[in-house]
Amino acid sequence: MSDSLMVDEHRSKRQRTESEDAEPKPPPLVRSTEYWFDDGNIILQVESTQFRLTKSMLSMHSSVFRDMFTIPLPPDEPTVENCAIAILSGDTAEDWILLLGVIYPKTYLGGSPSARLLTAMLRLSKKYDFPLIRKDCVHRLKQEFPTSLKKYDKTNWNFIKDDPDAFLLLISLAREIELHSILPQLYCSITTLFPNKYLRRILDPADTSLAASDRLACLLGHTNLLRLQATTTLAWLDWNAESPPIPAEDCCSSSDCADAARTIFISIFNPPPPSRLPEIWILNDWNKDWDLMLCTTCRRKAKEIYNAGRETCWQELPAAFGLPPWEELKSLDFE
Template sequence: MADEHRVKRQRTDSDVDADAEHKTPPLVRSTEYWFDDGNIILQVESTQFRLTKSMLSMHSSVFRDMFTIPLPADEPTIENCPVVILSGDTAEDWILLLGVIYPKFYLGGCPSARLLAAMSRLSKKYDFPLFRKDCVSRLKQEFPTILKKYDKTDWNFIKSDSNTFLLLISLAREIGLHSILPQLYCSITTLFPNKYLPKILDPADTSLAACDRLACLLGHTNLLRLQATTTLAWLNFNVESPPIPAEDCCSSSDCTDAAKAIFISIFSPEAPSQLPEIWILNDWNKEWDSMLCSTCRRKAKEIYNVGRETCWQELPAAFGLPAWEELKSLDFE
């Protein structure tokens, strides 16, 4: 009899929150990409896009093949349009891609890294060959495998922002574009070490996969060692005949003091929390010119520039990656 009079537990606020957490969000129609003459509806997450089969087929072989398959007679429709649910995609990615398929203005210039990532991801999955080719071309031109091309590139093909490097590292892994990874890792560890390395060391941060975190940390240590025997070898004072001052230097004491001052400025940052600078791919610092005599300057530059070539060849290995040629052969295309 006791069971017949069991009191039902009162629902609490936490129960309501749990229900809301597991509740499927309502379907919404895209305000930008719901065309009255559309004849196919793509559903991505909770967003529906009403588009035309002809436009999708023109760009994508996957959709072209899909639309050749007859639909079952009892297939559910919305406004007489069949509905295709695309699993694993994000509505944000599709909005960015559709902005290219249905442009409101000429794209031109440099697309953002976020737009490029969406186009690369979806064009690979659904085989949009022209879009994929353009994305891969931009990435390879922005991050070439040849030093002379690197020297001529300065964000000519992609618009850079604060999250560009982290975003593109994850993208390169996802779409199999391995040849751009050394430069991306190098950018994090040499250009912005005080910004990115603390994030990489933070276990709560999920910006990068574990393998990419390890590569960056390994690379930072390896590059510090590499520059000591390459680009900055002219600052080596721990040998019997240091490079500076040069044999025919006209002011040996001044050039020795200048070289030591440069050494301190690189390896002894002003703030204790700052990491030392890495000079492996940077251009020669023109401020050093006025600090050295013409003879020492010429010798130091020669050592520095030969060192850059060596560093470039060793760059992939510094991050635990294969050599440049093998990385290129591993690219998905």
């Protein structure tokens, strides 16, 4: 091989090595198309996005920014269009776009914000101390996920109906911002309402939607709730007991009610495809279809057992997922 070819080959290898070792260039800075105000006097840079905003608006909402703006800038501090630049590390531009949509609303928020919007507002309002926004978000979450059965029975889950991943998103948020009192109901929702969907995701090691501790809590809770309902809400279905609750002593059609209890038991604990997991009836309302299968006397007795069981299950709900009692969970909330 000639000297010139060896030099060319060496140069080529060196160029490739230097190229491979070089750190990737950061993405170019872009200005927000929605939140770049001509009268803005501060620029927030989040990831590669810059927002030109007003100090007065940020200071009105946030004590962190209010304090920040009282500190004079060094004379050689770089500026853009005579505006100082505040680089916010650890945040995402997507979260800030959602939060700024609340601070600078184009329409009245009203109604029901999405779980994604609530997550962004709570995360940033806690970090930068936006007390009014944070208080409103926490209030909404505690309304949707209360700590009493009476309030639970009145909830509608307004902002998560159309978001299939809302429960996973809110579990991670509750951990992050220390809103512990909503965790039992979030875990319960995953394990009771959507077990075939969510438990498979929890068992999938490639799915990183939840932390390992939350995965374990859900799996543990699913097993514990199955056991709990057998002695509470569904105790009236124990047709193998020496003195089964159904049929009742004064039942007018004991064989029919006994068969009904057996049929309901099998449908819950051995459901036909495509559902492969037993159903969990601990907080659900009484199934009105069961009314048609039982006589008046047995129906009354079964409902009494079922409704008393719901009260017991609610009190035991945190423990089923390895959490402290309701009152302790409330005391652990960050506010």
